[in-house]
Amino acid sequence: MSFDYHWHDFLGNLGVLLIIVSYFWMQIGRISGQDPLYSIVNAIGAALVLVSLYFDFNLSAFLVETFWLIISILGLFLGSRKIRRIGVHRDE
Helix, strand or coil: CCCCCCHHHHHHHHHHHHHHHHHHHHHCCCCCCCCHHHHHHHHHHHHHHHHHHHHCCCHHHHHHHHHHHHHHHHHHHHHHHHHHHHHHHHHC
8 A cells, every 4th residue: 555645735734733723722722713813824724725635635624624714714804894993993
């Protein structure tokens, strides 16, 4: 049995590592789930896993990572709106 490890496998594994580390950081209180860094790291991680899935497709993993990416982007969007709203109220 042979094991071929390609650049896209490395990117997928890096993406998994980013997602796990960001979740771990949140669980131990190092960052908040509302912190933009949490959403950014999750979005990058999900995108990297999706790149690897392009070359070795798995529907279940594709669905999880697609929703993970969408939810992370939504978190960034909602977080930026909240920051802007706070900034507007501070200026008043």
